[in-house]
Amino acid sequence: MSYIVPPGLYAVGQPTPDSPVIVTANYKMTYDLVRQALVRCDAWLLVLETYGINVWCAAGKGTFGTQEIVRRVVSSRLVELVNHRSLVLPILGAPGVAAHQVKSQCGFLIRYAANRAADLPEYLGNGMQTTPVMRALSFSLAERLVLIPVELVLELKAVTLIALAVLLGFSLAGSFADGLQAFSAYAGAFGCGIALTPVLLPWLSGRRFALKGALLGLLWTCCCYFLSGGGWPLLVTLAAVLVLPAVSAYHALNFTGCTPYTSRSGVRKELRNSLPVMAGAVGTGLLLLLISLFV
Amino acid sequence: MRGYRYLPDVVTLEFDPDLCVGCGRCFDVCPHQVFVIKENKAWMVDRDACMECGACARNCPVKAITVDAGVGCATGLIGEWLNEIKPRRKGCS
Ligand code: SF4
Numbered sequence: 001m002s003y004i005v006p007p008g009l010y011a012v013g014q015p016t017p018d019s020p021v022i023v024t025a026n027y028k029m030t031y032d033l034v035r036q037a038l039v040r041c042d043a044w045l046l047v048l049e050t051y052g053i054n055v056w057c058a059a060g061k062g063t064f065g066t067q068e069i070v071r072r073v074v075s076s077r078l079v080e081l082v083n084h085r086s087l088v089l090p091i092l093g094a095p096g097v098a099a100h101q102v103k104s105q106c107g108f109l110i111r112y113a114a115n116r117a118a119d120l121p122e123y124l125g126n127g128m129q130t131t132p133v134m135r136a137l138s139f140s141l142a143e144r145l146v147l148i149p150v151e152l153v154l155e156l157k158a159v160t161l162i163a164l165a166v167l168l169g170f171s172l173a174g175s176f177a178d179g180l181q182a183f184s185a186y187a188g189a190f191g192c193g194i195a196l197t198p199v200l201l202p203w204l205s206g207r208r209f210a211l212k213g214a215l216l217g218l219l220w221t222c223c224c225y226f227l228s229g230g231g232w233p234l235l236v237t238l239a240a241v242l243v244l245p246a247v248s249a250y251h252a253l254n255f256t257g258c259t260p261y262t263s264r265s266g267v268r269k270e271l272r273n274s275l276p277v278m279a280g281a282v283g284t285g286l287l288l289l290l291i292s293l294f295v
Numbered sequence: 296m297r298g299y300r301y302l303p304d305v306v307t308l309e310f311d312p313d314l315c316v317g318c319g320r321c322f323d324v325c326p327h328q329v330f331v332i333k334e335n336k337a338w339m340v341d342r343d344a345c346m347e348c349g350a351c352a353r354n355c356p357v358k359a360i361t362v363d364a365g366v367g368c369a370t371g372l373i374g375e376w377l378n379e380i381k382p383r384r385k386g387c388s
Pocket residue numbers: 308324325326327328329330344345346347348349350351352362
C-alpha cells in the first residue's frame with residue numbers, strides 16, 4: 001500500500017473557474033480526509049509534494065512551504081483554470097508558509113481556513129470565515145491514543161534489551177521468579193511512562209511531563225510491592241523506589257515530541273532539570289542493588 | 296488550548312509593537328491564540344501558551360515577531376546535545 005499521492009492539481013466534484021482551491025499534503029491519510037470532507041463540494045485540490053508526510057510535520061520541515069506552493073501553482077497552470085486568486089490552506093501548514101511571499105511570487109492570496117479538514121465545508125459555506133471553533137486546537141483521548149503505538153515502536157528495541165538484561169540479572173542473582181518479577185516491574189514502569197501518561201495527560205497534576213511520569217511510576221512501584229506480597233529487602237525496595245519512577249519519567253518526557261502545545265524551550269528546560277535527577281536515581285538504584293548482593 | 300499548559304516564562308517569542316502594521320496574520324495562524332488584534336495592532340496576550348511553531352514570525356510581513364522555532368522533542372534534543380559533545384571530545388584528545 002502506498003502512503004503517497006502524486007502531487008498536482010485534482011478536481012473534486014465538478015469544479016468551475018469560480019471554485020475554491022484547497023491546498024494539502026500528499027500524505028495519503030491527509031488527502032483522503034480532505035476528499036472525504038469535501039464530498040458534497042466542488043473544489044480544486046492542489047496537492048503538494050511533502051514526501052508522504054502530514055501537513056504539520058511537513059510545515060515544520062519546510063516541504064509544505066512557500067517554494068513548493070509557488071512551484072505547484074505555476075506547474076498546474078492554476079492561473080488559467082480559475083478566475084480568483086486565492087488559496088485555502090490548513091492553519092497547521094502556516095509554520096512553513098510565508099503568505100506575503102506566496103502573494104508576491106505568484107499573485108495568490110493565502111487564506112488559512114481551519115485546523116481540521118472536517119471544518120472545510122462549513123468554512124466554504126459561510127463565506128470563508130474562520131470561526132473560533134475551527135481555530136481551537138484539540139488533543140482528545142483518541143488523538144493521544146493513536147500516538148502511543150508510534151512511540152512504542154520507536155522505543156521497543158532499546159527497551160527489550162534492557163528488559164532482558166533485567167530478567168537475566170535478577171535470575172542470576174536470585175531465582176527465575178525474582179527475574180520475572182523484576183522484568184514485570186520494569187515493563188510496567190515503561191508502560192506507565194509511554195502509555196499511561198499520555199492517556200491520563202490532562203488529569204495528572206503539574207506541568208512537567210517528567211513529574212507526571214514519576215508520579216505514575218511511584219504508584220506502580222507501590223502496586224508491585226503489594227502485588228508481590230511485599231517483604232522485599234530494604235535495599236531492593238529503595239532501589240525500586242528510585243529506578244522505576246525514573247524509567248517512567250523518562251518515557252513520559254519523550255511524549256513532549258508528540259503534543260501540540262509543548263515549546264522547544266520548555267522541553268529543553270525540563271530536560272536540563274530532570275535528566276541529571278533521573279540519571280542520579282537510576283545510578284544510585286543500581287548501586288544499591290549491587291550492594292544488596294553482598295549484604 | 297483548554298486543559299493543557301506547559302512551563303511558563305521560557306519561550307523565545309518576541310514581539311515589537313512599533314513595527315506591527317496590524318495585518319492580522321499572526322492572529323490567523325497561531326494555533327494557541329497568543330495574539331489578538333485590537334485597534335489595528337497586534338497584542339501579545341498569552342505568551343506562555345506559545346509552542347514555538349514559528350507560524351506567526353514566518354507570516355508577519357514586517358518581521359515584527361521573532362521566535363526560535365523548532366519541535367519540542369526530548370529525543371531530538373538529547374540527540375543534538377550528544378552531537379555537540381562528540382566533536383568536542385575529539386578536539387580534546
Ligand atoms: S510561534 Fe506559533 S504558537 Fe507561538 S505565537 Fe507564533 S504562531 Fe503562536
